[in-house]
Amino acid sequence: MTKTQLQTLTRQHGTPLVVIDHDLLRRNYAEFRKHLPQVQAYYAVKANPAPEIVRTFYQAGASFDVASLPEFMTVYENIRHLPAQAQQDFIWDKIIYANPTKPKGTLQSLDQYKPLVTFDNLGELEKIQRFAPHAGVVVRLRVPNTGSMVELSSKFGCDPGEAVDLIVAAHKLGLVVEGISFHVGSQCTNFENFVQSLNMAAAVMNESRTRGHEIKILDIGGGFPAPYDAHVKPFSQLARKINAEINRLFPKGIQIIAEPGRFLVATAAMSVARIIGKARRDGKRCYYIDDSVYHTFSGIIFDHCQYHLKAFKKGKQEICAVFGQTCDGLDVISLSEELPDLEVDDLVYAENIGAYSNASATWFNGFPPAKVVHLNE
Numbered sequence: 001m002t003k004t005q006l007q008t009l010t011r012q013h014g015t016p017l018v019v020i021d022h023d024l025l026r027r028n029y030a031e032f033r034k035h036l037p038q039v040q041a042y043y044a045v046k047a048n049p050a051p052e053i054v055r056t057f058y059q060a061g062a063s064f065d066v067a068s069l070p071e072f073m074t075v076y077e078n079i080r081h082l083p084a085q086a087q088q089d090f091i092w093d094k095i096i097y098a099n100p101t102k103p104k105g106t107l108q109s110l111d112q113y114k115p116l117v118t119f120d121n122l123g124e125l126e127k128i129q130r131f132a133p134h135a136g137v138v139v140r141l142r143v144p145n146t147g148s149m150v151e152l153s154s155k156f157g158c159d160p161g162e163a164v165d166l167i168v169a170a171h172k173l174g175l176v177v178e179g180i181s182f183h184v185g186s187q188c189t190n191f192e193n194f195v196q197s198l199n200m201a202a203a204v205m206n207e208s209r210t211r212g213h214e215i216k217i218l219d220i221g222g223g224f225p226a227p228y229d230a231h232v233k234p235f236s237q238l239a240r241k242i243n244a245e246i247n248r249l250f251p252k253g254i255q256i257i258a259e260p261g262r263f264l265v266a267t268a269a270m271s272v273a274r275i276i277g278k279a280r281r282d283g284k285r286c287y288y289i290d291d292s293v294y295h296t297f298s299g300i301i302f303d304h305c306q307y308h309l310k311a312f313k314k315g316k317q318e319i320c321a322v323f324g325q326t327c328d329g330l331d332v333i334s335l336s337e338e339l340p341d342l343e344v345d346d347l348v349y350a351e352n353i354g355a356y357s358n359a360s361a362t363w364f365n366g367f368p369p370a371k372v373v374h375l376n377e
């Protein structure tokens with residue numbers, strides 16, 4: 001997607017605008033597969049649940065990680081009409097339900113699909129046995145999330161020391177533990193988290209085998225970092241580490257899956273907003289734009305992600321603040337951007353804004369979420 005294309009689309013569709021380039025989605029998916037050829041990618045739909053994205057990834061060969069019944073149905077409804085790529089009488093080949101805690105009603109609705117679902121405690125297992133007895137289960141381990149932008153280990157995962165007991169307990173309840181999963185934390189730039197987690201998963205798998213329960217699926221979760229800035233080491237480097245550990249630690253026949261969200265979509269979208277007001281406060285130039293942290297920039301709050309704004313216009317840059325359109329003091333997009341002298345109606349854009357952005361936009365203050373346009377679909 002070029003800047004000229006972005007400007008043309010903005011003239012057509014107005015602002016605020018999010019443009020998702022499907023060529024970039026396909027490129028990210030291909031890069032993931034190229035560097036981790038033994039790993040099937042289950043796109044984590046919550047990063048950006050647009051049905052158009054689901055269809056593009058499905059056609060590229062991806063499977064899906066969902067975390068709610070509506071997400072499950074979004075995937076199911078969008079892929080069941082499309083031509084099947086391979087043998088897939090089993091929903092597991094295409095969908096994993098990876099939210100360890102599920103309401104009873106969701107389990108009841110999912111049971112007819114014989115889903116693959118995760119769990120991390122005994123109470124959840126008992127609930128699954130009662131309300132989704134046809135489910136296959138995957139135990140989620142708590143693993144180190146050190147240095148990840150979004151940390152998940154305080155909310156999810158059983159202690160590795162409890163995992164084998166849970167596997168045995170599942171068996172007693174008549175459920176089969178098909179896999180072991182973990183999540184190293186989102187935007188994980190500390191690659192040692194993956195190394196340690198793979199070692200923990202291998203230890204659980206080996207102990208489980210000695211107690212008579214062979215585990216078939218290794219799910220290495222999400223967390224693969226998007227290249228937001230030059231400090232993020234290349235994906236190929238992470239992949240080399242993961243491949244080396246997998247080859248060293250796990251038996252050959254095992255099925256390996258991952259749940260990349262951010263990595264597949266972050267770099268595939270840009271957003272455009274319009275300057276709607278301008279002020280000088282305490283000597284600093286301030287711009288107000290027609291988007292906000294309650295809308296496309298919601299990742300600033302929910303995802304701990306910082307986005308940089310750029311202008312199409314050239315000119316001498318000056319440090320400035322950029323505020324959102326809502327009447328809330330929290331709605332600060334940045335207190336230090338470098339932008340040229342812009343006027344009301346000039347445009348600014350943000351790159352790498354495809355993950356956890358419009359997905360968590362609200363209607364706060366009466367402002368609708370940005371229009372989303374799909375390019376090269």
Ligand SMILES: *Cc1c(COP(=O)(O)O)cnc(C)c1O
Binds near residue numbers: 065067098187223262
């Ligand atoms: C959110 C989530 C993902 C995706 O994480 P990314 O960091 O975006 O790759 C994968 N698996 C589970 C269980 C999740 O909750």
